[in-house]
Amino acid sequence: MQAMSGNSGQRSGSSKRKRDLDELLKRAIDQDDIYIALALHPVMDAAGRNELESVLFATRKRRRQLSSAPFTPASVLARMARLAADTNFKARLARHPATPLETLRELVSDNDSEPLAAIAAHGNATADLLAGLKWRGSAAVQKALCGNPNTGREILAEIVAEGPLELLKEIAKHPNADAIMLRDLRARGDRYLRGEVAANKHCPADIQEMAEKDEEALVRRMLASNPAAQIERLVRLLNDPAPQVRAASVRNLLLPPEEVGKLSDDPSRQVRRSGAQRAGLTTTLIEHLSTDEDHWVRRRVARNRTTPEDILRRLAVNDTAEVRRAVARNPACPVGLLQKLARDPNSWVRAGVAFRDDLSEPILLELAEENDADILTGIGQNPMTPLRIVKRIAEHSDKDIRRSVILNNQAPLVVLKMLLDDPYPLNRVILARHPALTEAEHNRLIDDPEPQVRFTATQMLVRISFEMISAESSNMKSKRAE
Amino acid sequence: MKILVPVKQIAALDEDFELLEDGTGVDPDYLDYELNEWDDYSYEEALRIMEANEGADIKVVPVTVGPEEADDALRRCLAKGGERGIRIWDDAIEGSDPSVIARILAKVVEREQPDIVFAGTLSSDHAFAQTGMMIAARLGWSHAAVVNHLELKPGDIKATIHRELEGGLEEKMTIDLPAVLTIQLGINEPRYASLRGIKQAKRKEIEVLSHEDVGLADDDVGVKGSLSRVRRMVMPEKSQAELIEGTSAEQAARLTEIIKELQGVA
Numbered sequence: 198m199q200a201m202s203g204n205s206g207q208r209s210g211s212s213k214r215k216r217d218l219d220e221l222l223k224r225a226i227d228q229d230d231i232y233i234a235l236a237l238h239p240v241m242d243a244a245g246r247n248e249l250e251s252v253l254f255a256t257r258k259r260r261r262q263l264s265s266a267p268f269t270p271a272s273v274l275a276r277m278a279r280l281a282a283d284t285n286f287k288a289r290l291a292r293h294p295a296t297p298l299e300t301l302r303e304l305v306s307d308n309d310s311e312p313l314a315a316i317a318a319h320g321n322a323t324a325d326l327l328a329g330l331k332w333r334g335s336a337a338v339q340k341a342l343c344g345n346p347n348t349g350r351e352i353l354a355e356i357v358a359e360g361p362l363e364l365l366k367e368i369a370k371h372p373n374a375d376a377i378m379l380r381d382l383r384a385r386g387d388r389y390l391r392g393e394v395a396a397n398k399h400c401p402a403d404i405q406e407m408a409e410k411d412e413e414a415l416v417r418r419m420l421a422s423n424p425a426a427q428i429e430r431l432v433r434l435l436n437d438p439a440p441q442v443r444a445a446s447v448r449n450l451l452l453p454p455e456e457v458g459k460l461s462d463d464p465s466r467q468v469r470r471s472g473a474q475r476a477g478l479t480t481t482l483i484e485h486l487s488t489d490e491d492h493w494v495r496r497r498v499a500r501n502r503t504t505p506e507d508i509l510r511r512l513a514v515n516d517t518a519e520v521r522r523a524v525a526r527n528p529a530c531p532v533g534l535l536q537k538l539a540r541d542p543n544s545w546v547r548a549g550v551a552f553r554d555d556l557s558e559p560i561l562l563e564l565a566e567e568n569d570a571d572i573l574t575g576i577g578q579n580p581m582t583p584l585r586i587v588k589r590i591a592e593h594s595d596k597d598i599r600r601s602v603i604l605n606n607q608a609p610l611v612v613l614k615m616l617l618d619d620p621y622p623l624n625r626v627i628l629a630r631h632p633a634l635t636e637a638e639h640n641r642l643i644d645d646p647e648p649q650v651r652f653t654a655t656q657m658l659v660r661i662s663f664e665m666i667s668a669e670s671s672n673m674k675s676k677r678a679e
Numbered sequence: 680m681k682i683l684v685p686v687k688q689i690a691a692l693d694e695d696f697e698l699l700e701d702g703t704g705v706d707p708d709y710l711d712y713e714l715n716e717w718d719d720y721s722y723e724e725a726l727r728i729m730e731a732n733e734g735a736d737i738k739v740v741p742v743t744v745g746p747e748e749a750d751d752a753l754r755r756c757l758a759k760g761g762e763r764g765i766r767i768w769d770d771a772i773e774g775s776d777p778s779v780i781a782r783i784l785a786k787v788v789e790r791e792q793p794d795i796v797f798a799g800t801l802s803s804d805h806a807f808a809q810t811g812m813m814i815a816a817r818l819g820w821s822h823a824a825v826v827n828h829l830e831l832k833p834g835d836i837k838a839t840i841h842r843e844l845e846g847g848l849e850e851k852m853t854i855d856l857p858a859v860l861t862i863q864l865g866i867n868e869p870r871y872a873s874l875r876g877i878k879q880a881k882r883k884e885i886e887v888l889s890h891e892d893v894g895l896a897d898d899d900v901g902v903k904g905s906l907s908r909v910r911r912m913v914m915p916e917k918s919q920a921e922l923i924e925g926t927s928a929e930q931a932a933r934l935t936e937i938i939k940e941l942q943g944v945a
Binding site: 257261363370389393415621622646 | 709872873877925
């Protein structure tokens, strides 16, 4: 906990915060509530943590559950690592994505290959930790190291020297694989290995050259997806006989948009679809693609933010409902056109309109009268929906429609209060994170029968408490500066 | 009218569990407990009949065989409706197989005199699918399994039901009452309990009975009274699942092969 400062404002804020935390701590202990205890643990001092741990670690079953629960905080995992006796338990902790680096270091044991493999794969393991792991003799550790983007070049080079083909493929796509390694790898494997080498951003020019001429379309496709490919090469690949290679080249953002025009009449719809979603296309090309026989191509043009208004207007009357919906979901769609789409005969198109926050009130009100679940969900989630409509949606019998109000970040507190007693537990879990809820609502939610709700409400109460201290501290500083 | 609804608190397996040293079961540390999914539907069906006939004095009573922790399953039911539940347990009941559970529940039926019993088609942990049918056999009542539609009003002497058969086929039939029906998933959409209901359920009566209270002797229950015994639980060495490895392209190629194989193309 923060030490109290000399000024009275901060002292009163700190005192309140301490009282709040003490109250929550007491509640966690008295009610033997592991969820409140979990949410509190990261912010408590050593004494408070010890008290909470009497609840959290009371039984073997609880420790086991916490070692793999996705919401277990790093502070709890760190303490549990010191209690870890058996290999399975250590492996669970090492697999947990929130386990911090220092705890991973503590879990390293040369004899247990299962935890070691989990550490080798862990996103929080740094290059120096990974460099110290014993990998020889364990295929699982080697594989994990090859798949971890933090593994350094030196280890990769050692594994390359003796690793099986399966691992070479992992190394070939590793961000720390260098040109020398990739050149060596290319000579040692099958088409899949050559493909991974060709796609690696460190792939040297001579290997790219060979990949461009490779007889396997897979290798050429991977080359076309290389984020560091030469533009001239990408342009040449647009003439490749294999459509998947041309499509990959079109998707590569290094390819200048003006080059995409060459594929406007490509026989492969896969290629035309890839082109239709690119930004910066010429108006002539967009125009051309907007009449494509494939509706996915037209959909992508309709959703493309750079599509001109007149083309959007034409697509808004397209025979395919999905194309019209894509126009409605396009942020560049003008308000006037949205009004037209709001009266589309297809409810899926009107639902697309309902999510727009630039709708006029009359249109919102018109859509709010519908019974369709997708439309009402859009209206409930729309920050521009008038209060009386939001209230009505919050009282809907369908739990998914009510949830749309909870997902609306602009929903007023008066409506959110109506949902504190929502019978659907997931709705209350999401509600507990709503930014408009105050301390009073969170204090009510920590009595909720659903554990996730209590956990989140406690986290929010802790956050509010810290924000209060921080605001008071800033105010005092401003006053002193005056 | 009274509807008795046997429910079960089932054990759900953690993803990497361990077996007991003697191999007869799963280490309880790796089990979580929850209400059997089928029972959620059977209880909902009973509540719907009660609510559709307001003023007809219909009582819905959940009953379970299990230790104190099984009260949670009963309270989950009572949070949605009903005024009292029954739990039967004592140390002698430990180790009972479905035949004993059915024997105990049949005794509860004799004691409670319901007009109809709704059980789940099966429980998702042991999946014997026997309890409901064995209750009916012990009572000499009519029975029907895998019921996915029910028409029943207070005072009826027959119920109209649909049973789910293989291949999407349904069997429409009438059944004499009293009867035991085992209810299939999807017969209705179970409700979520309101917070008020959950709070009220904490105060509702749960009558706890022993095997002697329902008129059974020590030899009738537990391992002694059971017709079957679990010898060992094992994990098969080979499963049909295939872990697809390799690069993304290799994985995609293998997936394509599998799809073609399944379609009979390859």
